[in-house]
Amino acid sequence: MTNRQIQLARRPTGAASADDFRLVETPAPEVADGQVLVQVEYLSLDPYMRGRMDDRRSYAEPQKLDAVMTGVGVGKVIASKHATLAVGDEVVGTFGWQTLALSNGRGVRKVDTTHVPLRAYLGPLGVPGISAYYGVHRICRPKAGETVVVSSAAGAVGSIAGQLAKQAGCRAVGIAGGAAKCRHVVEELGFDACVDYKAGNLAADLKAATPQRIDADFENVGGEVLDAVLRRMNAFGRIALCGMVAGYDGADVPLHNARSLLTNRLKLEAFIITEHLDVWPEAIAALAPGVASGAIKYRETIAEGLENAPQAFLGLLAGRNLGKQLVRLA
Amino acid sequence: MTNRQIQLARRPTGAASADDFRLVETPAPEVADGQVLVQVEYLSLDPYMRGRMDDRRSYAEPQKLDAVMTGVGVGKVIASKHATLAVGDEVVGTFGWQTLALSNGRGVRKVDTTHVPLRAYLGPLGVPGISAYYGVHRICRPKAGETVVVSSAAGAVGSIAGQLAKQAGCRAVGIAGGAAKCRHVVEELGFDACVDYKAGNLAADLKAATPQRIDADFENVGGEVLDAVLRRMNAFGRIALCGMVAGYDGADVPLHNARSLLTNRLKLEAFIITEHLDVWPEAIAALAPGVASGAIKYRETIAEGLENAPQAFLGLLAGRNLGKQLVRLA
Numbered sequence: 001m002t003n004r005q006i007q008l009a010r011r012p013t014g015a016a017s018a019d020d021f022r023l024v025e026t027p028a029p030e031v032a033d034g035q036v037l038v039q040v041e042y043l044s045l046d047p048y049m050r051g052r053m054d055d056r057r058s059y060a061e062p063q064k065l066d067a068v069m070t071g072v073g074v075g076k077v078i079a080s081k082h083a084t085l086a087v088g089d090e091v092v093g094t095f096g097w098q099t100l101a102l103s104n105g106r107g108v109r110k111v112d113t114t115h116v117p118l119r120a121y122l123g124p125l126g127v128p129g130i131s132a133y134y135g136v137h138r139i140c141r142p143k144a145g146e147t148v149v150v151s152s153a154a155g156a157v158g159s160i161a162g163q164l165a166k167q168a169g170c171r172a173v174g175i176a177g178g179a180a181k182c183r184h185v186v187e188e189l190g191f192d193a194c195v196d197y198k199a200g201n202l203a204a205d206l207k208a209a210t211p212q213r214i215d216a217d218f219e220n221v222g223g224e225v226l227d228a229v230l231r232r233m234n235a236f237g238r239i240a241l242c243g244m245v246a247g248y249d250g251a252d253v254p255l256h257n258a259r260s261l262l263t264n265r266l267k268l269e270a271f272i273i274t275e276h277l278d279v280w281p282e283a284i285a286a287l288a289p290g291v292a293s294g295a296i297k298y299r300e301t302i303a304e305g306l307e308n309a310p311q312a313f314l315g316l317l318a319g320r321n322l323g324k325q326l327v328r329l330a
Numbered sequence: 331m332t333n334r335q336i337q338l339a340r341r342p343t344g345a346a347s348a349d350d351f352r353l354v355e356t357p358a359p360e361v362a363d364g365q366v367l368v369q370v371e372y373l374s375l376d377p378y379m380r381g382r383m384d385d386r387r388s389y390a391e392p393q394k395l396d397a398v399m400t401g402v403g404v405g406k407v408i409a410s411k412h413a414t415l416a417v418g419d420e421v422v423g424t425f426g427w428q429t430l431a432l433s434n435g436r437g438v439r440k441v442d443t444t445h446v447p448l449r450a451y452l453g454p455l456g457v458p459g460i461s462a463y464y465g466v467h468r469i470c471r472p473k474a475g476e477t478v479v480v481s482s483a484a485g486a487v488g489s490i491a492g493q494l495a496k497q498a499g500c501r502a503v504g505i506a507g508g509a510a511k512c513r514h515v516v517e518e519l520g521f522d523a524c525v526d527y528k529a530g531n532l533a534a535d536l537k538a539a540t541p542q543r544i545d546a547d548f549e550n551v552g553g554e555v556l557d558a559v560l561r562r563m564n565a566f567g568r569i570a571l572c573g574m575v576a577g578y579d580g581a582d583v584p585l586h587n588a589r590s591l592l593t594n595r596l597k598l599e600a601f602i603i604t605e606h607l608d609v610w611p612e613a614i615a616a617l618a619p620g621v622a623s624g625a626i627k628y629r630e631t632i633a634e635g636l637e638n639a640p641q642a643f644l645g646l647l648a649g650r651n652l653g654k655q656l657v658r659l660a
Contacts, residue, residue: 051593222588222589222592226588241591241592243592244588244589244592247589252586253588253589254584254585254586254588255584255585255586255588256582256584256585258552258556258574258583258584258585258588259552259574259577259583261571261598261600262552262571262573262574262600263381264600265600265601265602265605266598266599266600267597267598267599267600268591268596268597268598268599269596269597269598270591270592270594270595270596270597271595272595275595
């Protein structure tokens with residue numbers, strides 16, 4: 001039995017490319033006392049990984065060179081010398097981009113798959129879904145009748161954020177790249193409108209889609225998308241800053257309408273959901289029934305096999321996925 | 331008896347100039363039932379006035395053309411047909427840039443000058459002081475030992491904000507324009523350090539002045555000053571956005587380091603102190619003893635005579651004042 005893993009071979013200069021990664025085969029690790037071996041079934045790919053590939057100061061340590069790429073996955077315990085995790089347990093953890101993960105159990109959570117598939121814990125019941133819940137309910141705090149804008153609306157986080165805004169009685173307006181994504185956002189996810197930022201009329205189209213202007217913004221993009229939103233904010237608006245995909249490749253993305261923060265007395269709060277673990281049980285309890293029943297819609301783009309993870313990751317950065325980008329490993 | 335007033339003669343294109351204003355003499359107004367006539371003693375000049383001279387959407391209506399410039403002043407009631415305001419009362423109100431102001435009493439507050447001079451209600455006990463109090467204690471919420479940066483540190487708001495940060499046990503670091511202002515900020519106001527942004531090494535000088543980086547920022551400037559601060563923020567930092575003098579003349583002032591908001595999980599909140607009237611009694615009670623005793627230091631730059639108000643205002647926009655810019659009218 002061998003382990004296969006994707007390592008960071010070099011740090012990107014500018015945009016990331018397939019040559020930044022390396023596929024390596026290693027012998028299956030030995031399980032020592034207190035450890036488990038997990039067969040990873042699905043790996044989650046996320047935009048934050050691009051930031052960690054650079055050697056710059058951020059909220060997390062940079063990804064180490066020549067080491068397995070970091071990442072969260074779900075899988076099954078296939079060997080255990082651990083007190084509380086047993087063979088057959090279905091678990092979530094930071095297993096990395098690899099097929100077999102050795103763990104001392106720290107940060108590994110056993111999850112309940114009675115009503116939902118295991119991989120839902122990488123999507124609507126994982127970091128994306130709980131990020132959406134936190135940003136909407138703890139920062140945006142939308143009141144019925146308000147207008148909530150969600151950028152990357154077809155993405156794993158944005159798709160849930162908009163549905164939560166709808167549940168709160170708001171007008172939910174998405175921003176997404178391309179007509180197909182926008183159709184999905186309106187027709188399948190139930191947003192009231194979606195603006196295609198690739199159509200070239202972002203400001204005008206956003207204005208048309210937000211006749212009452214914008215009371216809250218769930219921001220995943222930054223740059224010109226955030227600028228367009230800032231231009232439409234109402235007084236006392238709230239901005240939940242969850243991501244800034246624009247500029248992940250190191251490009252300077254200046255913000256031109258920061259003055260709106262002042263003139264509209266806005267409140268902006270950025271967050272990383274793994275720093276708010278207290279909200280997880282509440283969020284999972286709130287989201288799980290909708291995920292199980294299908295009332296909460298979510299999409300997945302699933303790449304097949306570890307060797308395709310780098311291309312899938314580059315596709316994610318280019319916006320080619322719809323919903324949560326996963327890689328099936330087993 | 332005649333009233334003299336400064337009107338807005340035209341809207342500026344780019345930087346404001348003296349020709350945008352017009353001095354007009356009108357007969358003293360008649361006092362009708364329910365009204366008072368106030369002889370204005372001091373007029374307050376404030377950067378926000380520049381924004382109102384433009385015809386663009388902001389938190390307040392634009393200043394009307396050919397009408398008296400809006401502004402807050404202090405003075406004495408010299409005629410009254412009002413139920414609760416009597417001749418001789420000392421009052422604060424939005425009296426405009428004029429020597430005699432007719433009022434129905436709305437928004438006019440009688441103030442106590444037993445221990446402090448009347449004009450203190452335009453400075454440390456008025457909008458500037460209470461803005462400082464709100465931004466520091468409701469948004470920055472500094473803990474002892476933290477580093478608080480204050481831009482426009484020699485200004486009416488910043489000077490008080492830094493002293494409140496010192497009172498809270500913090501390292502207070504000012505940013506101001508010019509060596510004289512910086513000396514004043516450190517030697518007279520008691521800040522721990524002050525960076526002269528006009529010296530041309532803002533980023534490096536701010537780095538040297540903030541060895542523990544920055545936990546909270548009381549922001550009055552925006553633009554490159556805010557960019558330099560963003561580059562030095564610690565995780566979970568707070569930014570009280572009180573003003574953005576950079577760009578008041580309509581110039582595009584792009585922000586390049588907005589990414590720091592995300593990577594450092596910052597909280598930014600903008601405010602206009604007149605929308606938080608609930609905090610005024612608490613703030614005045616907290617500030618008044620220090621103002622009366624001299625423990626809270628404040629400076630005033632006083633122009634003589636209404637006719638000099640436009641030049642004083644342009645000087646304020648160019649940063650030529652030290653502390654609160656007032657105009658003595660009587």
